[in-house]
Amino acid sequence: MGPGSQAGDGEIVRAVLAGDRERYAQLVERYRDRYARYATRMLGSVDAAEDAVQDAFVRAFDQLAQCKDPDKFVGWFFLILRNRCFAERRRNRTSASLDAAEDVAAADRTDGGAETAERRRALQLALLELTPDQREVFVLKHVEGLSYGEIAERLSTSVPSLKMRMHRAYDKLREQLRDHA
Amino acid sequence: MSGHDFHPLVKQLLDGDITLADLPAELRAEGAEALRLLAAVDRTDVSMPAVTWRTMAKLERRRRRFLPWLLAPALAIAAALVIWLRPATPPSSAPLVTVRFVLVAPDARQVSLAGTFNQWDAQATPLVRIGATGVWTATLTLPVGQHQYAFVVDAVRWVPDPGAPAVDDGFGRRNSVLTL
Numbered sequence: 307m308g309p310g311s312q313a314g315d316g317e318i319v320r321a322v323l324a325g326d327r328e329r330y331a332q333l334v335e336r337y338r339d340r341y342a343r344y345a346t347r348m349l350g351s352v353d354a355a356e357d358a359v360q361d362a363f364v365r366a367f368d369q370l371a372q373c374k375d376p377d378k379f380v381g382w383f384f385l386i387l388r389n390r391c392f393a394e395r396r397r398n399r400t401s402a403s404l405d406a407a408e409d410v411a412a413a414d415r416t417d418g419g420a421e422t423a424e425r426r427r428a429l430q431l432a433l434l435e436l437t438p439d440q441r442e443v444f445v446l447k448h449v450e451g452l453s454y455g456e457i458a459e460r461l462s463t464s465v466p467s468l469k470m471r472m473h474r475a476y477d478k479l480r481e482q483l484r485d486h487a
Numbered sequence: 488m489s490g491h492d493f494h495p496l497v498k499q500l501l502d503g504d505i506t507l508a509d510l511p512a513e514l515r516a517e518g519a520e521a522l523r524l525l526a527a528v529d530r531t532d533v534s535m536p537a538v539t540w541r542t543m544a545k546l547e548r549r550r551r552r553f554l555p556w557l558l559a560p561a562l563a564i565a566a567a568l569v570i571w572l573r574p575a576t577p578p579s580s581a582p583l584v585t586v587r588f589v590l591v592a593p594d595a596r597q598v599s600l601a602g603t604f605n606q607w608d609a610q611a612t613p614l615v616r617i618g619a620t621g622v623w624t625a626t627l628t629l630p631v632g633q634h635q636y637a638f639v640v641d642a643v644r645w646v647p648d649p650g651a652p653a654v655d656d657g658f659g660r661r662n663s664v665l666t667l
Contacts, residue, residue: 327546327550328543328643330542330543330546331539331542331543331643334538334539334542334543335539338535338536338538338539339532339533339534339535342532342533342534342535342538343530343531343532343533346533347529352533355533355535356535356537356538359535359538360538360541360542360545363538363542364542364545364546367542367546422527425523425526425527426527426528426529428527429524429527429528429529430529448525448528449528449529449530451530454502469502472498472502473493473495473498476493476498476501476521476524477491477492477493479524480491480492480493480520480521480524481491483524484491
């Protein structure tokens with residue numbers, strides 16, 4: 307590693323495991339925003355997403371010795387965050403509230419106009435009515451911009467299975483949004 | 488298939504496998520409706536700058552809370568010896584003393600105080616910045632006795648008090664000691 311270059315994830319993980327706890331902040335800093343949008347769309351609220359991302363980092367720290375390939379910390383961390391988001395939605399199934407969608411659509415009011423904000427708000431509410439599996443594949447493909455192949459690799463599943471989930475999600479979203487078409 | 492389901496070709500359109508022009512004429516309106524749905528997807532970036540200090544503060548707070556448990560057996564033995572060696576004295580509530588904590592940290596965005604008197608909670612006792620001087624202060628009323636503490640700068644950096652004696656916390660860091 308040359309001067310000025312950033313330490314790799316594996317190097318940081320090994321340093322933390324050797325007792326240099328403060329270096330964990332580098333991993334948090336590096337990845338906290340990468341999945342912030344995923345968590346926000348999965349949970350429907352920036353506040354809930356921030357709690358989930360923080361909890362996931364704390365859990366990852368606690369289980370760091372179980373990270374089999376420290377160089378692939380980020381993929382391992384994503385699975386912890388994913389579990390946290392699924393658990394959160396199970397706990398708060400009934401709280402898919404207008405407030406949550408308001409939270410997500412709030413940024414639109416200034417630059418996108420009321421109509422865009424309303425359509426985004428309606429879509430966010432409809433997303434919260436999907437099953438977590440359906441919502442996740444929709445968010446990863448249409449919000450994060452991943453291909454089916456990339457999603458399949460990340461979630462250790464098959465492309466046909468993902469397409470089936472997604473196509474059910476399309477139908478459900480259409481039904482939810484028919485008043486906003 | 489219910490009346491609300493998209494046609495399989497429209498689903499291919501949504502998947503990005505075909506374009507609107509590839510659809511037969513009778514499906515174009517449905518295709519356009521489907522694309523309007525995707526146009527409403529919010530891809531705005533989300534940033535969570537507070538997560539770094541919140542995570543590190545939580546890990547640090549937990550570590551410091553854990554420390555007394557590690558020391559508990561030794562302290563229990565020491566306490567038992569003291570009780571055994573000394574004649575029993577009636578318990579009395581310790582008198583209180585008002586103490587002003589001061590730290591000069593011109594570049595800090597926030598400073599707080601964590602110690603044995605607030606269970607090492609880095610958010611419980613914030614210091615107040617005095618104007619633009621870079622001097623941060625907090626005034627607490629504490630019972631007479633010995634207290635250990637540290638300043639927490641920007642929620643991640645634990646700094647011993649430069650104006651007070653310090654002891655090793657057993658994990659390679661220094662805690663300041665205040666004896667009242």
